[in-house]
Amino acid sequence: MLTFTIRRLFLSIPTLILISLAIFMLLQLAPGDPMAQVPLTVPPEVKERMRAALGLGQPPLVQYWKWLVQFFWIEPQVLIDHWFGTSFAEGKQRVISWQTRSPVMDIVVQRIPQTLWVVGLSYIVGILIALPIGIYSAYKQYSVFDQSGTFITMIGFSIPPFFTGPLLIVIFSVQLGWLPSIYDTTHVVRDWASFKVQFMQMVMPVMVLALQTTAQISRYMRSSMLDNLNQDYVRTARAKGLREGVVVMVHVLRNSMIPVVTVIALGVPAIFGGAIITENVFKVNGIGQLLLTALFASDLPMVMTLTFIFAILIVLFNLIADVLYGVLDPRIRYD
Amino acid sequence: MTDQALDPYAALQDKEPPKAPRSQWKDVWDQFKRHKGALFGGGFLMFITLAVILGPYVWQVDPQKLDIRNKDMRPIYVALWDGSAKVGWFRPLGTDNLGRCIMANLIAGGRASMAVGWAAMLLALIIGTTIGVLAGYFKKLDFWLMRFTDLVLSLPILPLLLVAVTLFREPLRQNFGPEGGMFILIVTVVGLTSWMQTARIVRGDILALKEREFILAARSIGTTSGKIIRRHLLPNVISPIMVSATLGLATAIITESALSFLGVGFPSDFPTWGKLLADAVQRMEQYPERVVLPGILISLTVLGVNYLGDGLRDALDPRIRGR
Numbered sequence: 001m002l003t004f005t006i007r008r009l010f011l012s013i014p015t016l017i018l019i020s021l022a023i024f025m026l027l028q029l030a031p032g033d034p035m036a037q038v039p040l041t042v043p044p045e046v047k048e049r050m051r052a053a054l055g056l057g058q059p060p061l062v063q064y065w066k067w068l069v070q071f072f073w074i075e076p077q078v079l080i081d082h083w084f085g086t087s088f089a090e091g092k093q094r095v096i097s098w099q100t101r102s103p104v105m106d107i108v109v110q111r112i113p114q115t116l117w118v119v120g121l122s123y124i125v126g127i128l129i130a131l132p133i134g135i136y137s138a139y140k141q142y143s144v145f146d147q148s149g150t151f152i153t154m155i156g157f158s159i160p161p162f163f164t165g166p167l168l169i170v171i172f173s174v175q176l177g178w179l180p181s182i183y184d185t186t187h188v189v190r191d192w193a194s195f196k197v198q199f200m201q202m203v204m205p206v207m208v209l210a211l212q213t214t215a216q217i218s219r220y221m222r223s224s225m226l227d228n229l230n231q232d233y234v235r236t237a238r239a240k241g242l243r244e245g246v247v248v249m250v251h252v253l254r255n256s257m258i259p260v261v262t263v264i265a266l267g268v269p270a271i272f273g274g275a276i277i278t279e280n281v282f283k284v285n286g287i288g289q290l291l292l293t294a295l296f297a298s299d300l301p302m303v304m305t306l307t308f309i310f311a312i313l314i315v316l317f318n319l320i321a322d323v324l325y326g327v328l329d330p331r332i333r334y335d
Numbered sequence: 336m337t338d339q340a341l342d343p344y345a346a347l348q349d350k351e352p353p354k355a356p357r358s359q360w361k362d363v364w365d366q367f368k369r370h371k372g373a374l375f376g377g378g379f380l381m382f383i384t385l386a387v388i389l390g391p392y393v394w395q396v397d398p399q400k401l402d403i404r405n406k407d408m409r410p411i412y413v414a415l416w417d418g419s420a421k422v423g424w425f426r427p428l429g430t431d432n433l434g435r436c437i438m439a440n441l442i443a444g445g446r447a448s449m450a451v452g453w454a455a456m457l458l459a460l461i462i463g464t465t466i467g468v469l470a471g472y473f474k475k476l477d478f479w480l481m482r483f484t485d486l487v488l489s490l491p492i493l494p495l496l497l498v499a500v501t502l503f504r505e506p507l508r509q510n511f512g513p514e515g516g517m518f519i520l521i522v523t524v525v526g527l528t529s530w531m532q533t534a535r536i537v538r539g540d541i542l543a544l545k546e547r548e549f550i551l552a553a554r555s556i557g558t559t560s561g562k563i564i565r566r567h568l569l570p571n572v573i574s575p576i577m578v579s580a581t582l583g584l585a586t587a588i589i590t591e592s593a594l595s596f597l598g599v600g601f602p603s604d605f606p607t608w609g610k611l612l613a614d615a616v617q618r619m620e621q622y623p624e625r626v627v628l629p630g631i632l633i634s635l636t637v638l639g640v641n642y643l644g645d646g647l648r649d650a651l652d653p654r655i656r657g658r
Contacts, residue, residue: 015489019486019489026495026502027498027502029503154372154641158637159630159634162593162596162612162613163630163634167630169619170623170626273491273494276494277593280597291494292597295599298501306494307494307498310494311491314489315489
C-alpha cells in the first residue's frame, strides 16, 4: 500500500506539470491586455516598459519556467519562513498579481478561510443528511420514503445552484425576512449573539451547496446498501441471532461505506468548483469570487495560480480516493 | 369421434396463431413504458423542444421590441391576489424593465439554451465515441488515449470554461458576429470538456466486445477494421452512448446557464434562460417571477432529461429488461 501511494505521488507530478503547462499555454493565447486599463495618455514606449516590468516581454516557455520556479520553489520557502521565522525567500521574486501588485498567494490565503467555511461545512452537512436517507431508503426499498427520496434527489440533481440560491433569497430574505441575503465576511464571532448572526448568514449558502452533495451521495449510499443487503453474510448474521440494528448498522453499513467514502473524496474538488457560483450568488468573497474578478481584469498570474490550485485539489483527492479504497477494502490489491 | 382426434399431427400443430416476431427495440419500448418518470421526462422534453421551435410562430411578439409604456408588467396570475397590479392579457407573463415581452423572451431563450445543449451534447458524443472506440479497438493507441482522458478528467472544468470563454470571446465575435461567435465558443468549450465519461464507457464496452466470436468471424472473412467498427461494434455500444447522451444534454444546458449567469455567456441583448435569470436577480425583490420562470424552465428540462436517462438505462439494459 505504501509503495502504491508513493508511486502514485510520483506519477502525479508529471500530470500536474502537464496540466499547468496546458493552463499556461491556454492563457498565453489570451487576447486580453493587462494594459487595457492604463490611460491612453501614457506613451507607447512607457507602456512597453510596464509590460516588460510585468515579465511579458519574454518568450512563453521562459515565462512558464519562471512561474514554475516561483510557485514550486519560492512559495514553499515563503511558507517555511512564515512558520519558522527563517529568511529563505528574502528578496526572491514571488508570483505577483497584476491587479494589486501584491503576491498572489497572500491574497489566496486571505480568501481561503471564507471558502473553506462555507464549502467545507456544506459538504459535511450534505453528507450527514445524505447517509441516513440513503441507508433508510435502501432498507425500505420501494417504500413511500424511498420513492419520495428518489424524487427529491432527482430534483436536487436537476436544480442548478444559481436557481436555488436566488429562490431561497426570495423566500427567506425577501418574503419572510428571516435570513440575510449577503454573506458578511468581516463579521467576527465574539459572543453568543454574534455567533447567531454568523449562523444565520451561513444557513443559505451552506444549504444550497449541501443540496447538490446530498442528492449525489444519498444515491450512492442507497445503491451500495442495496448491493450488500442481499448478500449471504447478512443472512448469516441474522441467522446467528444478531439484532436487526446491529446487522444493518454494523455489518451492512461498514461494507457499504467502502465505495461511498471514495465518492465522498472524489466529490471534494467538484464542490469547490460549484462554490464559484454559490459565492457569486451570496457575495461570499472566497477564492471562487477571486477567480471571477481576476478573470474579468485579465490578471493572468492570479488566474493561472487559482486554476492550478483547483487542479491540485482534483489530483490530490483522486489519489486520496484510490488510497482509501485500497485501505478500506482488503480485496483490492494494487501491488 | 371427430376427424381432429384422428389427426396424427394435431399435437405438433400450434394451438394459437404464431405471434409476430418481437424486435429488440419493441422490447426496449415496452420496458421504457413501465418507467412513469421516464415517460413524463421524455414527454416534457419533446413538449419543450416543440414549444421553443414552434413558439415564435404562435406567439409572434418580437422579444427585442422595446415598449417603455408597458414596462415592468406583472404576469397575469398576479391579478388573482393583487387587483391593482399592472397586468394584461397581451403580455401574459409580464414585461421586463424595458418593456420586452417575457414570454417571447423565454421562448427565444429556450431556443438558444436547447440549441447549445443539443449541439454541445452531440459534439461531446462524437469526440467521446471516437476516442473510446479508437482506444478500445487499437491496442497501440489505448495507453496514450486513456492517459490523455485521465489528464483531461483532472482538469478543473468550471474555472477552465470561465477562462476559455473570457479569453476567446473577442476574436470569435469579430469573425462570426456576436451571437454566432458566442454560440460556437460555448458549444466548443462545453463539448471539449464533457466527453470523458462517454469515452471511458465506450472503451470498456469495446474491449469486452472485441474478444467475442462474431468479431473473430467478421475478421476471418476479411472484414477491414473500419467495417468491423462501423457494422459490428458501434451498433452494440449504442445503448451506453444513448444514456450518456441524455446526461450530456442535461450538463450542457446547466453549464451554458451557469456561464450566462456568471456573466460570461451570450451578449446582453441575446436571451438565454441563464441570462434571463441572471439579469433578473438584481430586482428579484420586486419581480420574483422573472427569476423563477426561467429557473423553473431550466430545472424542469434538466429534470425531464435526467428521468429520461434513468428510464433509458433501465430499458436498454438486457439484464433488467423483462423483469
